[in-house]
Amino acid sequence: MLIVAALGGNALLRRGEPMTAENQRSNVRRAASVLAALIGEGHSVVITHGNGPQVGLLALQAAANPDHGAFPLDVLGAESAGMIGYVIEQELGNLLRDRLFATLLTQVKVDPHDPAFTHPTKPIGPVYDETMARRLAGERGWQIAPDGDKWRRVVPSPRPLEILEAPVISFLIEREVVVICTGGGGVPVVEGADGSLCGVEAVIDKDLASSLLARQLKADMLLMLTDVDAVYTGYGTPNAHALRRVTATEISGRNFPAGSMGPKVSAAIEFTEATGKPAAIGRLDDALAIVKGERGTWFDSGSSPTGSAGG
Numbered sequence: 001m002l003i004v005a006a007l008g009g010n011a012l013l014r015r016g017e018p019m020t021a022e023n024q025r026s027n028v029r030r031a032a033s034v035l036a037a038l039i040g041e042g043h044s045v046v047i048t049h050g051n052g053p054q055v056g057l058l059a060l061q062a063a064a065n066p067d068h069g070a071f072p073l074d075v076l077g078a079e080s081a082g083m084i085g086y087v088i089e090q091e092l093g094n095l096l097r098d099r100l101f102a103t104l105l106t107q108v109k110v111d112p113h114d115p116a117f118t119h120p121t122k123p124i125g126p127v128y129d130e131t132m133a134r135r136l137a138g139e140r141g142w143q144i145a146p147d148g149d150k151w152r153r154v155v156p157s158p159r160p161l162e163i164l165e166a167p168v169i170s171f172l173i174e175r176e177v178v179v180i181c182t183g184g185g186g187v188p189v190v191e192g193a194d195g196s197l198c199g200v201e202a203v204i205d206k207d208l209a210s211s212l213l214a215r216q217l218k219a220d221m222l223l224m225l226t227d228v229d230a231v232y233t234g235y236g237t238p239n240a241h242a243l244r245r246v247t248a249t250e251i252s253g254r255n256f257p258a259g260s261m262g263p264k265v266s267a268a269i270e271f272t273e274a275t276g277k278p279a280a281i282g283r284l285d286d287a288l289a290i291v292k293g294e295r296g297t298w299f300d301s302g303s304s305p306t307g308s309a310g311g
């Protein structure tokens with residue numbers, strides 16, 4: 001079974017942890033053991049990952065040296081994708097020494113007129129208390145928004161239209177290469193009238209890009225791994241209820257936070273509606289059980305997990 005497995009930024013760097021190389025390496029090692037188990041079960045796995053904490057940190061570092069000019073977000077996104085992909089590839093390679101791996105920087109086409117450019121929603125970088133966030137926003141021209149009980153910088157997040165390297169990824173999959181790609185949702189680019197490409201100042205949502213990638217690759221399953229065990233209604237309230245199995249029709253009218261679970265649910269719905277195949281959301285450590293339909297939240301057309309996933 002071909003699975004596109006999307007690792008959330010918080011699965012790679014836990015909420016509230018200092019953004020150190022040691023912490024990131026430790027969390028990637030944990031994620032690699034889970035992914036290696038999936039591969040060991042005989043699945044073909046394409047790995048995507050978030051980069052929100054990391055790209056935000058790189059942006060802060062760039063801003064600390066304004067005399068040399070700050071790199072734009074597309075370049076920082078590529079930098080963070082290479083950094084995270086390198087660590088994932090190395091840790092997986094240490095566990096599966098007989099397999100081939102490749103980390104691929106991935107360009108993703110977006111619409112230059114996407115309304116997201118005037119309504120930033122994607123959180124990046126560290127979390128702050130409200131006072132600090134408002135001070136930094138004033139000093140640096142940021143836009144900010146609540147993220148749980150904290151605040152973060154938010155940037156434009158246009159919808160992905162096409163994964164430009166999908167044919168290369170398919171080529172590698174056919175040769176049994178484990179591909180790590182679409183890091184941070186991929187590098188956002190727009191196409192000029194002459195067909196040339198140019199990066200834009202934005203961050204693409206990793207889950208929406210992973211859903212698009214899974215459709216372009218004709219994957220059997222989209223698996224989104226994060227730091228919560230399922231999709232909840234009323235999350236964070238006394239009436240919180242975990243959703244275990246839903247169809248796109250059942251969940252479409254419900255609202256979920258735009259900066260976190262909302263894009264995951266939208267990504268799952270888009271993949272399931274387009275393909276008739278299952279998508280699932282759940283905790284990283286539960287990945288094997290999620291694929292078997294035993295944990296997490298499943299989105300499908302109502303048939304059994306084994307049948308829906310194609311075996």
